[in-house]
Amino acid sequence: MPARVPSGRDPRRAFLLDLLEAALAAVNGRARMNLALRDRPRRDTWVLAAGKAAGAMTLGAIDALGPYVTRALVVTRADCVAPELTGMPGLRCHVAAHPVPDERSLAAGEAALSMARAAPPGQRVLLLVSGGASSLLEAPARGVSLEQLRRVNEWALASGVDIGRINAIRGALSRVKAGGLVRAFAHCDVEAFFISDVPGDDPAVVGSGLLASRGRPLPPAGDLPAWLGGLLERASRTEGQPLQVPILCVGRLGEALEAARRRAEAGGIRAVLHERRLDGEAGAAARMACAHLAADGPALHLFGGETTVVLPPEPGRGGRNQHLALAAAMEIDGCDDRLLLACGTDGSDGNTEDAGAFADGCTLDRGRDAGLDAPACLARADSGRFLEATGDLVHTGATGTNVGDLLFALRREPGHSQVGGLSM
Incomplete structure (x- = not known):
């Protein structure tokens, strides 16, 4: 990474950051x-990569295939551009917008086509597709404007609607x-690879289905705003026949969680990996995780x-992980044996440059000392301002991956002197 360790030198925080x-x-x-590619045949290869991990995935392809990669288009966010890609012959980096598309996103879509x-x-x-590609690479259907696309994405971000319905609309x-991107390359010998940030690791969901289509029905018109229902009726899109290509998932949430579990157990910590995927409202997820801490005794609980x-x-500063962390801080207020870390991979x-945040039993006290009110900040979606004041934000920078969010919840036995070999 490496990540910054906030709020002093608490070794429990260093331990969770190590995980x-x-x-x-x-x-x-x-x-x-x-x-994935090191044993594949060496022949002339073009690469099109889109998403937050596009730069890292492209570098991996070049590591494996070397000079056989003769042309590449990398579509990603500005902060995710890998420095090693700059100046490579035949390679073009296209910076676009996330989480709401802009003119650069449409230009990236035209470059791909x-x-x-x-x-x-x-x-x-x-x-090569990873999370974030949906807004980074776009080519609107006939009759759909950029302004309308932006409105759809802004509505989706604020609505809390599940990703399956959102992707059907997109x-x-x-x-x-x-599946439209794959169909554009129907005359080519195509292989697809993706890093999954979605339930079930479904390639038809990652990037809103740049690689595949499952033909999901649109939500009933009565469940949508009138302006969106009208836009869907007017949009003109040529479906074409679904094109099946080899698709391989090269990174998934379960692998990240399992790696953290192994690292924790190697340090002597009892680790409980929860297979049920975190979803729903962030505050409810915080309460669920804190309930496990309260009921189970000394342990590390891993969620994703x-x-x-x-x-x-008019939301303030923050994101779902910071919101979850602040909601958790309200649940564990005064419990000095409990610590949570919520981060985006x-x-x-x-709307921040932070990956997420910690929460401990003193987070609310530090916020009060700064003159801030946790419930008010949650109501305004302004958790980032609170957690910045308390020293709980975590910054990693671009990670070269995107498999969703991680939540680590640790409870240590009061008076215990070691956590993962770290002095308490």
């Missing part, structure tokens, strides 16, 4: 793509989603998934 580092290393896009048109029949093409408004936060009209959270 985070182990989890991220297990699903690193560069390492996983190198492993242009690449498909330029590819000769039979050209070997690797399509696919209906796009020429590259719901993605929660939601319904945003007010991509190194970002909401």
Whole structure:
């Protein structure tokens, strides 16, 4: 990473950050793509990568195939551009917007479709997709404007609607989603690889289905705002026949959690890995995790998934992980034996540059000392301001992966002197 250790030198925090580092290393896009391709035949290869891990995945392909990668288009966020990619012959980095598309996202979509048109029949093409690609690479359906796409994405971010419904809507408004990108390369020899940040590791969901389509029905019109229902009726999109290509998942949430569990147990900590994926409202997830801490005694509880936060009209600073952390701080207030870390594996959270945050039994006290009120900050979706004042924010920078969010909840026995070999 490495991550900054906030709020003093509490060794429990360093311990949880060590687990985070182990989890991220297990699903690193560069390492996983190198492993996936190192035994593949060497021949002329084009690469199209989109998402927060696009740079890392492209570097992994180049590590494995070397000079056989003769052309590459990398679409990612500005903070995720791998420095090693700069100046590479035949490679173009295209910076676009996340989480709401902008003109650069549409330009990236046109660049991808242009690449498909330029590819000769039979050209070997690797399509590399990771979370975030949905807004980074876009080509609207006929009759859909950028302004309308932005409105759809802003509504989706604030609504708390599940990702399956959101992707059905996005696919209906796009020429590259719901399998459209793969169809553009129908005349090529295509292999697809993805890092999954979605339930079930379904390639039809990652990037809103840039690699595959499952034909999900749209939500009933009565469940949607009137303006969105009208837009879906007017949009004109040519579906075409689904194109089946080899697709391999090279990184998933379960692998990150298992790596953290192994690291914890190697340090002598009893670790409980919860298989049920975190979802639903972030505050409810915080209460669930804290209930496990209260009921189970000294242990480390490991969770993963993605929660939601319904945003007010004018949200403050924060993200779902910071919201979860602050909600957890309210649950464990005064409990000096409990500590939680909630982080996005991509190194970002909401509208901030922080990955997430810690919460401990004194977080609320530190906030009160700074003149802040936790319930009010949660109501305003302003958890980041509170957690910055308390020294609980965690910053990792771009991680080269994106498998969803991690939540580590630790309870140590009062008076116990060691956690993972660290002096308490």
